[in-house]
Amino acid sequence: RHQWQGVIEEYRSLLDIAPDARAVTLGEGGTPLIHAAGLSERTGAEVWVKYEGMNPTGSFKDRGMTMAISKAVQYGAEAVICASTGNTSASAAAYATKAGLTCAVLVPAGKIAVGKMSQAIAHGAELLEVDGNFDDCLTLSRKLAEAYPVHLVNSVNPDRIEGQKTASFEVVDALGKAPDIHVLPVGNAGNITAYWKGYREYREQGLAESTPQMWGFQAAGAAPLVLGHPVDSPETIATAIRIGNPASWNQAIAARDESGGLIDSVTDDQILEAHRLLSSTEGIFVEPGSAASIAGLLKQARAGKIPAGATVVCTVTGHGLKDPEWAIKSADGSALQPTRVSVDAVSAARALGLE
Ligand code: F0G
DSSP states (O other): OOOOOOHHHHHGGGSSSOTTOOOOOSOOOOOOEEEOHHHHHHHTSEEEEEEGGGSTTSBTHHHHHHHHHHHHHHHTOSEEEEEOSSHHHHHHHHHHHHHTOEEEEEEETTOSOHHHHHHHHHTTOEEEEESSOHHHHHHHHHHHHHHSSOEEOSTTSHHHHHHHTHHHHHHHHHHSSOOSEEEEEOSSSHHHHHHHHHHHHHHHTTSOSOOOEEEEEEEGGGOHHHHTSOOSSOOOSOGGGOOSSOTTHHHHHHHHHHHTOEEEEEOHHHHHHHHHHIIIIIOOOBOGGGHHHHHHHHHHHHTTOSOTTOEEEEEEOBBGGGSGGGGGBOTTSOBOOOOOOOSOHHHHHHHTTOO
């Protein structure tokens, strides 16, 4: 019997880590690549969804964090720090706990989902709510990491990118080839950088014949890469990607251009529509930020930009339980309520339309 060993053990020879270095792991990676029949029908493509909500802390961040924390231990760090819209802090807190390190996290006040907040608290992180946005939090974290003995584990740390590139390896391993197009939500732009690195390296190693076009989607109110300039006050209901000045700006543009891809934006309404569609037709529950990839796919399909029969992989980056309030709101904003019944089979049957 084989149990998945986490991304470091599964791909160690392809990662920048010493052969004998201890892996701090919670068994991350090995996430499902799910064929999406409904999305395939709508788009005329073969659409697959890489469900990164199935990682140990519920987002793709765990792939990078197993590397960043394993390396932090090697460097002799005793404390780590990060800025976060929520998922990075949840992941850093969990992996730091596993390694016996102290973890400090800086989050924008009032702008992180409750599920993510509860994770950082549960794992005992030092949690600072900053009167500012994510970009302010990242600036602060970088300053603190320069001036004090705290090791930065945001995606500006190359160890994070190195771990996150394993998602591309898994996609190729599962499909037996690289897809034609890979679609991602984009916030701080670490993940699109990591995927592109992974695809390029697999091709260089002779493990894939081609690389996909990289398609990135930002929320319209937080779309600096689309506008071509930083956004001072980014706004979107998709708090995960509420970022106005991505740290990996140049790398994201390079991924787009080298792959022949695109970076575009989707509105909050389009994000919520995609979120509902994924839940109600594919059985996949994600947080709103994750649905930006699906919203982007549908936008491109409506514009006739998806080649018929193309193999398309959409990454959905975080679990729906992170930020569940959106699921219980209908399109017009009203709350969706269960039907209340007494302990009585006839009334239950009536409520179900069986009587
Ligand atoms: N999706 C989710 C669910 C995220 O949490 C993030 C980023 C992204 C997409 C965008 O990825 O930043 O690599 O372009 N979350 C970071 C955080 C910023 O702090 O958790 P990116």
